[in-house]
Amino acid sequence: MAAVNPDLQSERDGATFDTNKLTFLLDGGEGMTERRREVEAEALADPEVTGGPHYHFMSRPEQYSDAVRKAVHYMKQAKTGKFDNPADAHWYRNTLWPNEMAPIGLHTTMFLPTLENNSSPEQKEKWAPLAKDFKIIGTYSQTEMGHGTNLKALETTATYEPELEQFILHSPTLSSIKWWPGGLGKTSNFAVVMASMIIKGKNYGMHPFIVQLRSLEDHTVITGIEVGDIGPKFGFNTIDNGYLKFDHVRIPRENLLMKNAVVEPDGTYVRIAKNEKAAYSTMIFVRAMIVLEVATRGLAQACTIAVRYSCVRRQSELVPGGPEPKVLDFQTQQYKLLPVLASCYAYWFSGLFIRMTYFQINYEIQQGNIDLLPELHAVSSGLKAFTSYGSMAGIEQCRLACGGHGFSQASGLPKIYTTMTAGCTYEGENSVLYLQMARYLMKSFLQAEKGETTTNSVAYLSKKNLDKCVLGATLSPDTIIAAYEHRAARLVRKAGLRVNALEAAGKPYHEAWNLTSVQFTKAAEAHCHYFVVLKFADTLEEMEDEAEIHNVLLQLFQLYACYGITNYAADFTEDGFMSQEQLDMVRLRVLDLMADIRPNAVALVDSFDYPDHILGSVLGRYDGNVYENLYKWAKDSPLNKTEVHDSYYKYLQPMITGKSNL
Ligand SMILES: CCCCCCCCCC/C=C\CCCCCCC/C=C/C(=O)SCCNC(=O)CCNC(=O)[C@H](O)C(C)(C)COP(=O)(O)OP(=O)(O)OC[C@H]1O[C@@H](n2cnc3c(N)ncnc32)[C@H](O)[C@@H]1OP(=O)(O)O
Numbered sequence: 001m002a003a004v005n006p007d008l009q010s011e012r013d014g015a016t017f018d019t020n021k022l023t024f025l026l027d028g029g030e031g032m033t034e035r036r037r038e039v040e041a042e043a044l045a046d047p048e049v050t051g052g053p054h055y056h057f058m059s060r061p062e063q064y065s066d067a068v069r070k071a072v073h074y075m076k077q078a079k080t081g082k083f084d085n086p087a088d089a090h091w092y093r094n095t096l097w098p099n100e101m102a103p104i105g106l107h108t109t110m111f112l113p114t115l116e117n118n119s120s121p122e123q124k125e126k127w128a129p130l131a132k133d134f135k136i137i138g139t140y141s142q143t144e145m146g147h148g149t150n151l152k153a154l155e156t157t158a159t160y161e162p163e164l165e166q167f168i169l170h171s172p173t174l175s176s177i178k179w180w181p182g183g184l185g186k187t188s189n190f191a192v193v194m195a196s197m198i199i200k201g202k203n204y205g206m207h208p209f210i211v212q213l214r215s216l217e218d219h220t221v222i223t224g225i226e227v228g229d230i231g232p233k234f235g236f237n238t239i240d241n242g243y244l245k246f247d248h249v250r251i252p253r254e255n256l257l258m259k260n261a262v263v264e265p266d267g268t269y270v271r272i273a274k275n276e277k278a279a280y281s282t283m284i285f286v287r288a289m290i291v292l293e294v295a296t297r298g299l300a301q302a303c304t305i306a307v308r309y310s311c312v313r314r315q316s317e318l319v320p321g322g323p324e325p326k327v328l329d330f331q332t333q334q335y336k337l338l339p340v341l342a343s344c345y346a347y348w349f350s351g352l353f354i355r356m357t358y359f360q361i362n363y364e365i366q367q368g369n370i371d372l373l374p375e376l377h378a379v380s381s382g383l384k385a386f387t388s389y390g391s392m393a394g395i396e397q398c399r400l401a402c403g404g405h406g407f408s409q410a411s412g413l414p415k416i417y418t419t420m421t422a423g424c425t426y427e428g429e430n431s432v433l434y435l436q437m438a439r440y441l442m443k444s445f446l447q448a449e450k451g452e453t454t455t456n457s458v459a460y461l462s463k464k465n466l467d468k469c470v471l472g473a474t475l476s477p478d479t480i481i482a483a484y485e486h487r488a489a490r491l492v493r494k495a496g497l498r499v500n501a502l503e504a505a506g507k508p509y510h511e512a513w514n515l516t517s518v519q520f521t522k523a524a525e526a527h528c529h530y531f532v533v534l535k536f537a538d539t540l541e542e543m544e545d546e547a548e549i550h551n552v553l554l555q556l557f558q559l560y561a562c563y564g565i566t567n568y569a570a571d572f573t574e575d576g577f578m579s580q581e582q583l584d585m586v587r588l589r590v591l592d593l594m595a596d597i598r599p600n601a602v603a604l605v606d607s608f609d610y611p612d613h614i615l616g617s618v619l620g621r622y623d624g625n626v627y628e629n630l631y632k633w634a635k636d637s638p639l640n641k642t643e644v645h646d647s648y649y650k651y652l653q654p655m656i657t658g659k660s661n662l
């Protein structure tokens with residue numbers, strides 16, 4: 001192993017805390033870290049994982065094909081039961097496909113969970129083992145060319161025919177063609193297809209059906225089905241997002257997944273689920289997972305790259321005539337990166353929270369208690385939107401902080417960005433999800449107005465909030481939380497009152513809502529911001545015996561909160577809640593906190609504990625040996641395989657010399 005760049009080593013030597021211990025906290029315990037490292041180490045030692053062709057030097061068809069090679073490698077091992085623990089499987093896949101979508105990604109994250117959570121016990125017994133053993137490979141096929149958001153408008157029909165006890169799947173229009181599902185184009189042989197169910201002329205809305213798409217013998221497409229890849233995208237090169245068209249394809253009645261609703265042989269429809277949105281359950285699962293597994297990890301990787309590089313990169317002068325400083329010593333560079341680093345930690349703790357909450361509430365839902373479903377739907381929707389947007393913006397900030405080299409694929413940042421930014425759109429477009437949360441906020445506001453107590457994430461709405469901000473220079477968590485509560489409660493109330501006023505002025509509710517929806521998305525964002533601040537503070541409060549780590553996390557918490565206040569200053573000040581003096585103090589504290597955190601910046605990103613293979617970055621290498629590896633990267637570029645490129649003979653030579661050697 002090459003010696004560590006002294007500029008990076010000195011950073012590590014100067015850290016005030018043990019990075020390992022912080023890693024344990026992030027992973028959820030020392031045992032979890034150890035197990036993750038074991039899984040990663042095994043994967044990293046396997047040439048099938050690390051030895052393939054260079055991702056960036058392949059064409060897209062090659063990238064897809066190589067990802068399928070890896071998928072087969074994964075499936076062979078999974079079949080042995082090696083990855084029966086979901087966490088192990090997850091760590092292994094992250095190492096196998098760093099910042100890439102696996103062609104079987106939808107199989108593991110949506111197809112299998114939908115079979116498990118939406119099937120009757122008999123169906124589960126039939127289908128889940130086939131899927132777990134990869135005897136069938138499936139995807140989740142919901143979105144259509146014409147509709148992704150508005151699920152009530154899905155046009156694919158599943159029309160029941162009692163005589164033959166079959167459903168007939170059909171795509172009646174161009175816009176009804178299924179469009180986007182991952183792994184659909186070339187990889188999957190099965191899909192859960194979401195279609196509007198029609199019985200005796202009545203439309204019962206979207207229901208899940210399990211449908212075979214391709215032969216299990218030779219992968220040829222089943223008669224009546226047309227399926228293919230939708231072409232190159234902004235990113236997601238390794239996955240075949242696909243299209244799917246049905247021409248009166250018949251499937252047995254039993255292929256309706258019947259946990260939530262049953263269709264009897266004579267066509268009688270029986271609803272079982274207490275909540276009519278039960279069929280939406282897989283989306284809640286994925287939204288809850290996106291917060292930590294997509295948004296936060298993408299941002300943490302980008303931060304690792306940019307912070308390490310900023311301690312290796314020397315440029316310009318700080319002291320006139322003096323040596324070139326590390327660029328992280330410029331205050332403006334700290335302002336670019338350290339608030340983003342603080343966001344990473346803030347999102348991480350909310351991600352841990354929503355993951356745990358999802359599993360707890362889903363367990364209750366499976367037992368038939370759906371009381372907390374609206375809370376889970378609202379919080380998972382809001383946090384997905386809030387963190388994916390914050391991460392997208394933060395990754396771009398990291399790229400800008402790396403100057404010219406940030407623009408190279410060698411930085412690893414474009415790949416992280418394009419993979420992560422898709423998370424702002426898929427699984428519910430962010431504005432749409434904020435508006436879902438807003439519905440919940442509006443209801444809670446009305447409850448609070450009636451003097452009822454609101455609970456869980458919206459408990460603060462029925463509390464008496466402070467009229468004046470008591471935030472002082474010590475930035476105690478309680479005063480920070482109170483400020484964020486006040487802001488969110490005020491924005492929710494303002495939006496709620498406007499809806500009421502517009503209605504009172506004669507507007508129908510839907511119009512009043514639309515005319516208030518910008519305010520409501522801002523209120524939802526403010527609510528999420530408060531919630532993330534709160535979960536960070538809760539983590540600090542629950543921490544045991546780790547004074548050094550507590551210290552640096554408290555600084556990050558304060559930086560996250562103060563930076564948020566300065567960015568949304570008007571929200572905190574315009575009603576006279578926070579004074580100009582307090583705002584000025586907060587602005588200065590941001591600068592002080594950056595100076596306090598600066599010596600620990602590298603240790604804070606090291607604590608994320610990403611192996612170089614996962615980062616995929618020359619700039620963010622653990623050893624900091626950036627320049628020699630940038631040079632090597634360039635030499636490996638396919639354009640440098642020959643001294644004179646073919647295009648010279650084809651185009652330039654005839655123009656320059658008037659003759660051609662071809
Ligand atoms: C220890 C380590 C362990 C590690 C293990 C981890 C393993 C995890 C690995 C996973 C890792 C990462 C995952 C990333 C993988 C990413 C791949 C994803 C690829 C992408 C896939 C997709 O995009 S699939 C398609 C997704 N599509 C959507 O999201 C569509 C968005 N639209 C909707 O959801 C709805 O149509 C919408 C909510 C917008 C409106 O619905 P509609 O039917 O019109 O309903 P409304 O009338 O508006 O509302 C009626 C009431 O229903 C409530 N409601 C809506 N949705 C839900 C819901 N889902 N659940 C509950 N309730 C819902 C709504 O709030 C209304 O209620 P109200 O009371 O009337 O207000």
Ligand SMILES: Cc1cc2nc3c(=O)[nH]c(=O)nc-3n(C[C@H](O)[C@H](O)[C@H](O)COP(=O)(O)OP(=O)(O)OC[C@H]3O[C@@H](n4cnc5c(N)ncnc54)[C@H](O)[C@@H]3O)c2cc1C
Binds near residue numbers: 425427
């Ligand atoms: C990379 C990627 C992977 C995907 N994978 C899958 C998959 O595996 N399976 C699958 O089924 N789907 C998948 N999708 C589809 C994805 O779920 C949808 O694209 C997403 O839900 C957004 O829906 P849409 O495309 O219809 O956007 P639209 O709804 O058309 O959004 C366009 C604009 O309209 C606005 N808008 C729409 N409705 C409203 C409203 N009610 N109020 C206010 N504004 C509104 C939006 O905010 C947005 O600005 C994937 C998409 C991507 C990009």
